[in-house]
Amino acid sequence: MTPPTSDWRHTSRQRLIAGLTLDQLFTFLTLVRAGSFRAAAVELTLTQPAVSQRIRHLESLLGCTLLERRQGARSEMTPAGRELMSFAEDMLGRADRFHQRLEQLKYLPENSTLTVVSDSDHIKHLLVEAVIAMKETAPSTRVVIKHEPSRQACTQTLSEGHADLGICRYPAPSEFPSLGTIEERMYLYARPDDRIHALAESERIDHLARADFATFADGMRSRQLVERWAEKVDASLHIILESRGLEAMRTYVTRGLALAILPEFCVREDLRAGLLQVVPAPGLPLLRGAVILTPPDREVLPAARLFLSLLPAKVNSSSLSPIARGA
Missing domain, CATH: 3.40.190.10 (Periplasmic binding protein-like II)
Structure with missing residues (x-):
């Protein structure tokens, strides 16, 4: 089969841009989540034929079948339907965030x-x-x-x-x-070349007794969280650094000087750069939080x-x- 020419792609793209609407995406996503045309019609406050007509129009616009209709059974999405569902979730999520920010910006004084x-x-x-x-x-x-x-x-x-x-x-x-809370998940981290990664998860707790460990300063609530975890899983920690700041602990781990349990937000860039890796261990992650006042x-x-x-x-x-x- 001869692939479509660039002119065809341009024409198809223009037709898609001119015809596809957020309302159509919302209808399709509602149908997928509701599981049936009847349930979707109730949720959208439309008739069932109206929902069917919208989906047929969408399939005509896209030039492909989105759902395999089966008499008396739940319709199954085609590969194109699954692709559209992912696209619809992304676009509607972006639309929600855009609307929220736009409403907020209206009330910001200059x-x-x-x-x-x-x-x-x-x-x-x-x-x-x-x-x-x-x-x-x-x-x-x-x-x-x-x-x-x-x-x-x-x-x-x-x-x-x-x-x-x-x-x-x-x-x-x-x-x-209080306006809410910020949830922080804390994991055990080590450099990718640390030998703890080669151990079975059941052996890692015993390994901590022989490995150097960096943690929070005595008396801090986060230190208490780590101590309660260690007691619960019967882990003995060989502590070589106690710090009131995450940066010192993070530096020790990225330099291979110690292992540490840290909130994921503070090592996000290190994970992306391949400098650190999560060590799965019993009882983790720990949860700590901050309050917004x-x-x-x-x-x-x-x-x-x-x-x-x-x-x-x-x-x-x-x-x-x-x-x-x-x-």
Whole structure:
């Protein structure tokens, strides 16, 4: 079969651009998830023939069959249908994010300032990327970051009105409104050439007693998490570094000086560069988190909501939805 010419591809592409709509993608995705034309019609508040007509029109536009209809059985997606489903999920997800950001941008005053207080770990590994994204998304908003050494110092800065937003460790004082939490998963990491990777998972706990280990300073909540894990799995840790900062621990691991349990966000670049590798072990990952706070008795700034939506971390919160008109 002779492959289509470049002119055909251009014509087909133009026809696709002119005819394909987000509404069609939403209809198809709803049908796939609902499992039947009848269920999709109920969810879309359409008649079943109307849903069928939309899918036939979509197949005609694309020039291929998306679903294999089977009498009395669930329709199966064709390879083209699966490709379209992936495309639809991506495009509708992008549309949702675009709509959210657009709604947020409508309420940003020109030449405003957002002040965020946090600890050093969050500044280096979370806030810097959000500041860069904020410069691109809302260039008229100036973001000021204040570094405080502890959770108590962060909340003090908020209570004195010197910051609009705070990201700090648990627990949060009850008088501070919370916008949500940031979930941080902690894994055991080693260099790719470390011999622990060659061991069976059942042997790795015993190996820790002979390996050098870097961890958090005594008394820190993250250190307590690691100690509880070690006790639970009966691991003996040979600690050669205790640190209040993630950077020292990360450096020890990337240089092959020790193993460490670290939050995944702080080693993201090292994993991509092939400098570190996760070591699967019983009881991991550990979960720790940070709380997102605002000053008491003050309205949450639109810029704060936008900034949080740009954080490169999983934020558990319903407060980041688009701002209601007149709110």
